[in-house]
Amino acid sequence: MHDQNTASDSGRARVEAHSTDYIPESERHGTVWQQAPFWFMINGNVTTALTGVVGASLGLSLVWCLAAIVTGGLFGTFFTAFHAAQGPQLGLPQMIQSRVQFGSRGLVVPLAVVVFVQCGFGVFFIILGANSLSGITAPHNGFYEPLLCVVAAVIAIVGHDLVHRVQRWLSILVLVSLALVTVAVLAEVDLSGLMSAGGFQWTAFLAQFGASAAYQIALAPMVSDYTRYLPRKTGTRRVVGMVFLGSLASATWLELLGAVVTTARPGADTVSAIQHYGDSFLSGLGWITLAVTVLSMIGVLPTTFYSAAINALSAFDAFRTVRPSARSRVVVIVVLVALTYVATAAIPDHYLGSFSSFLALLSYLLIPWTAVNLVDFYLIRHSSYAIAEILAPGGGVYGRWGGRGLISYTVGLAAMVPFFSTSLYTGPLAHALDGADISPLVGLPVATLCYWLLMRGADLTAERTAIALDKDRLLTLRADASPAGSSLAQPS
Incomplete structure (x- = not known):
């Protein structure tokens, strides 16, 4: 069997052969520290700044915006980062691991949600990237969106x-650019005056x-996709810590920047406002910021398409065995990119309201899944799974x-x-709380407790027998793999 690494020893990129299958120890590579710049870049884009304008646009003071952004970020990142250890331990993409909790076909519902979420984020990334390109050059005529789609598709394919490498190098540019534009914003706004603006509202x-x-x-549904190539001996604390640090740092930084800009320029487009402050502080800085924004979109878009393709293949495989191969992954990426582009063409220019509703939908649909997945991994099965049985x-x-x-x-x-408290529906208890949405704080413990109680009576005898045979089964399946063989087959 030929070496399946996704990059040669000299660093020359190869098309990755793996998709939904197991990554054997002989093909594991990478170091833990590389996770920090990767996850920093995942949130190192203007879309993250838009997340920080929610409270400020509702009249929340800058101080309370800071408190909400930090506590909300800590809460979300805590659960997301703990998925990181599942990659090295299991050597599988994130969502396919959930076949253990939901079954191979039962998982199709969460998979469909995740594919929608990831392509949905792709829509916003494409729009922001195209708008940034327009700010650098001239108003576009529809050419920039397909250009971004093609570049992202090539990297994902x-x-x-290559996705890791692009993100790692771009993180240096984004870090410098963010530092400069942050200095520009703080130099141009009356920070003390902004601190006294607004007030506190629970809603x-x-x-x-x-x-x-x-x-x-x-x-959360994509974390293990990018940690599964790390060696199995990778320490849990180290990989969780790197993902936590990288993701939270950029998210908090940019969301706070968005809150400051929105408080200073209410009603203004966030991207345009950031460009304005950059140019006011230093001629050309706004242009540079937009250029780096485009690059950050080129970096993050492939991550959404890459993970969405893996999840779509996992869903197909539940009903008809799909042999993991570069070809199947390429076909699905092309289809998803095309569908995302079509959706992008249908999104109106004024998308902040729909973006806020989209974030609410993410919270509602993903929190119960992450609760079930994490309690199973850490409290029920203690990271011990029969990987060959999952596949x-x-x-x-x-x-x-x-x-x-x-x-x-x-x-x-x-x-x-x-x-629930959205523009589409507000629940009776949210009404009683003056429209405050605490649904994430309810769904997480309820799903966690429910699964833990239901699993107390589970008979895991057959699974333990399969786990004892798992290493030999994986070796046998890989050795016998052929184009017509099992779903574990690896193209050579």
């Missing part, structure tokens, strides 16, 4: 190592808290339908409904 505070938390939790047709010992996981997910989501 080459795969994991606005919880809206900002929920937006910041949901923005971070939205990353087996029909779900192996884990089955097609995971009743306990599906029930817990449904109960957690249902418990959140009375606390």
Whole structure:
């Protein structure tokens, strides 16, 4: 079998052969510190700044915006970062691991949600990237969107190592640019005056808290996609810490920047306001900021398409065995990029309201999943799984339908409904709280407790037997792999 690494020893990029399958120890590579700049870049874009305007646009003071952004970010990142250890331990993409809790076919519902979420983020990234290009050159005529899609698709097609490499190098440019524009904003605004503006409202505070938390939790379904190539011996604390540090640092920084700009220039477009402050401080800085914004979009877009393709393949594989290969991954990426572009063309220019609703949807749909997945990994099975069974047709010992996981997910989501507070629907308990949305704080413990209670009576005897045989089964399956073989087959 030929070496399957996604990059050669000399650093020359190859098209990645893996998709939904297991990454054997012989092909693991990378170091833990590389996770920090990668996850810094995931949030190192103007979309993150838009998340920080929610509270300020509702009249929340800058001090309380800071409190809501920090606490919401800590809450969301805490759960997201703990998914990082699952990659090195299991060597699998993030969502396919949830076949254990939901079953191979039961997982299709969360998978569909995640693919929608990831492509939805792609829509906003493309819009912001195109608008930034327009600010650098001239108003565009529809050319910039497909250009961004093509560049992102190529990077995603080459795969994991190139995505990491692009993000790592771009993080240096973004860090310098963010530092300069932050200095520019702070130099140009009356910070002391801004601190006294606005006030405290529970509704606005919880809206900002929920937006910041949901923005971070939205990353949870893709964490292991980018940690699964790390060696199995990678320490849990180290990888969780790097993901936590990188993701939270950029999210908090940019959301605070968005809150400051919105407080200083109410009603102004956030991107245009940032450009204005940059140019006012130093001629050409606004242009440079927009240029780096475009580059950051080129960096983050491939991550959404890469993970969405893996999740879509996982869903297809639940009903008809899909042999992991570069070809299948490429086809799905191309289809998803095309669909995302079509959706982008249908989005109106004034998208802040729809973006806020989108963040609420992320919180509602992803919190019960992350609760079930994490409690299973850390409290129920203690990171011990039969990987060959996870990938087996029909779900192996884990089955097609995971009743306990599906029930817990449904109960957690249902418990959140009375606390929903969106432009589309406001629940009765949210009305009683003056429109405050605390649904994330309800759904997480409810789904966690429900799954933990249901799993107390689970018989794991068959699974333990499969775990004992797992290492040999994986070796045998890889050795016997062929184009017509099992879903574990690796193209050579």
